[in-house]
Amino acid sequence: MDFLDLLYKIFVKDDSWLTILNGLWVTVQISALSLLFGTLFGSLLCFFRVGKFPPLKIAAQVYISIIRGSPVLMLLMLLFYGVFARTGINPLLVAVITFSMHTAAHVAELLRSALMALDKGQVEAARTLGFSKFQAFKLVTLPQLVRIAKPVYQSTVVNLIQWTSVVGYVTITDLTRVINNTASRTMQPMITIMGGMVIYLAISYLVYGIFHWTERRRAQ
Amino acid sequence: MSVIEVSGLKKSFGAFEVLRGIDLTVEEGERIAIIGGSGCGKSVFLRCLELLEKPNAGKIFIDGQEITAQGVDIDKIRRSMGMVWQKFNLFTHMNVMENLTVAPIKLLGMTKDDAREKAMALLAQVGLTAKADAYPEFLSGGQQQRIAICRSLMMNPKVILFDEPTSALDPTMVGEVLAVIRMLAKQNLTMIIVTHEMNFAREVATRILFFADGEIYEQGTPAEIFDAPKRNKTVAFIHKLKYFNYEISERHFDLMEMQGGIQTFAEKYGLSARRTNRIQLSCEELIYEMFDNACADEIKIEIDVTYSEVDNSVEVEFTCAGKSYNPLEKDFDELDEEHLGATILKSLAQNYSHEYDGGTNRIKFTLA
Incomplete structure (x- = not known):
């Protein structure tokens, strides 16, 4: 009974649950938007990276190595305290920009490795049947790319969600920040933080579940 | 009009000259087997005919249309040529029926039902109707290659190019694929076959081309090439x-x-x-x-x-x-x-x- 009381005090009492839900919403927003823009930008980046135009190719390569080679928190602080310091821009927007940039670099690389794993023979087979370059891309490259890239993309998504937990550094009250605040307020760090972890775990498994669900079963 | 006409075809990769001037005319109904050691340019020659490799010099006419000309609609010309690959190259994310019908439906405007009917008829010819809904990864190499041949036949090609169709197969599966090609030979389909199966080439082809040093080193009827080769390298190749x-x-x-x-x-x-x-x-x-x-x-x-x-x-x-x-x-x-x-x-x-x-x-x- 004592334990349930404690849980009630930490997670429910005085609209505590609402605060946590708000934090969760912020985390979800940042993650979802960053994923969307990051994937779009990442595809473009990959297109440049494997393309035949040297300046764009090199630019993409440099961008990818810098972003992938440095902590995302550094990038976040650089943008928040440096680049956008005097603009009075919404911190949430800075976070979305940061994580979009970060995700883009990873998505570009995972797409590139998927492209390399692709069987060129099938594209050639499509071309010799009479499909145009674009049709062959749609018919063969894209569906197979998706199939190869999916498992890696899935962990990129989960990683992204977990990485957003650092946005507290730039005054954003996300799930982690809320949990931290709650822990200080209730003086129950053990239970509170473990509760927060469970929420992150739940989100991750939700993502896995969604991917699993989209994986169409193939007939034997 | 000849189905394929090639004149002065040259192709190099960097400084390496693979094809040094090929001239060839293929008439309708001819079955040509190309033999030769590895690296003699036979496969590159087939790829040039499909314009998968861009020739450095020379002209190629398919059914009277020059594919090496500027601004030619190669996609359209390719529809009239089938290609069968060493590695089958079936679309792995599609089942057999989809593999067969996707091109005629999307490119020739065939209705789904007509395409399916035609596919089933072809599958019946190669004895694989039971596999219509299977995915390529669950088929043996021999089965995949038979399906791949059907896939190119779905487009009613004027000519089929075979690029070492049995080289990637287990010895036990070579026979079933050769049987299908033999069947096509009886239907007087024009074809060019790059092969290492000498007995098969002798039996099926109407003309043999022996490639060496990036050119057609010697050519003739199967009897001429296999029984009485004239030039040194041909003799060396035939007698191993x-x-x-x-x-x-x-x-x-x-x-x-x-x-x-x-x-x-x-x-x-x-x-x-x-x-x-x-x-x-x-x-x-x-x-x-x-x-x-x-x-x-x-x-x-x-x-x-x-x-x-x-x-x-x-x-x-x-x-x-x-x-x-x-x-x-x-x-x-x-x-x-x-x-x-x-x-x-x-x-x-x-x-x-x-x-x-x-x-x-x-x-x-x-x-x-």
Whole structure:
């Protein structure tokens, strides 16, 4: 009974649950938007990276190595305290920009490795049947790319969600920040933080579940 | 009008010239087999016909249309040509029926039902109706290749190009694929087949092209090429000739190196120890015979051993600069201590011949 009381005090009492839900919403927003823009930008980046135009190719390569080679928190602080310091821009927007940039670099690389794993023979087979370059891309490259890239993309998504937990550094009250605040307020760090972890775990498994669900079963 | 016309086709990769000027005209109903060693440009030639490789020079006409011309709609011309690949290249994310019907539906505007009906008819011909809904990864190589042939037939091509259709297959599956190609041959479909299956080429083709050095080195009917090849490289290829060559330029040559070389050569092609020994012995005796009797101060001896895998025969050709000397010319009634080497040679060599021309002895013989 004592334990349930404690849980009630930490997670429910005085609209505590609402605060946590708000934090969760912020985390979800940042993650979802960053994923969307990051994937779009990442595809473009990959297109440049494997393309035949040297300046764009090199630019993409440099961008990818810098972003992938440095902590995302550094990038976040650089943008928040440096680049956008005097603009009075919404911190949430800075976070979305940061994580979009970060995700883009990873998505570009995972797409590139998927492209390399692709069987060129099938594209050639499509071309010799009479499909145009674009049709062959749609018919063969894209569906197979998706199939190869999916498992890696899935962990990129989960990683992204977990990485957003650092946005507290730039005054954003996300799930982690809320949990931290709650822990200080209730003086129950053990239970509170473990509760927060469970929420992150739940989100991750939700993502896995969604991917699993989209994986169409193939007939034997 | 000829189905395919190629003139002066050249293709290089970097500095490496793969095709050095190919001229070829293929008439409707012809079945052409292209044979040749690896790296002779046969596959590149097929890829050029499909414009998968851009030729450096020359013109290609498919059914009267020049595909090497500027601004040609290659996608449309490709519809009239089928290609069957060494690695099948079925679309792995589609099942068999989708593999067969996707192109005719999207490119020829065939209705789904018509396409399915046609696909089933073709599958029936190759005995694979049961696999219509299977995915390629669950099919054997032979089955995949039969499906791949059906896929190209779905487009009603004027000509089908086969790029080593059985090279990636288990020996047990070669037969089923060849059977399907044979069936197509009976329907008088025009085709070009790059193949290593010589018996198959002989039986199915109406014309054989032997590729070497990036050109059509020799061509003719199967009988002409397989029974009476005219040029050196064709003969060597058809009879699967293997060569060993050794040159000697001083009296104190490295005998062990030569013997080792012959040993390695013989082991590589599975010659018996007895035959290996005979080659080594006859070469050694011949060399010392010539040292003693024909050679002056300057030594110039060359030994060529040729082994034919098809006839299982070994031929030795021996040239030596110097005086005219034929070691087997003498009377061998009595065993002669002086010419023990020649005696040994006489007992080993068959079909022996000696010529002397322009200061060079040329000795040829075969070994059992």
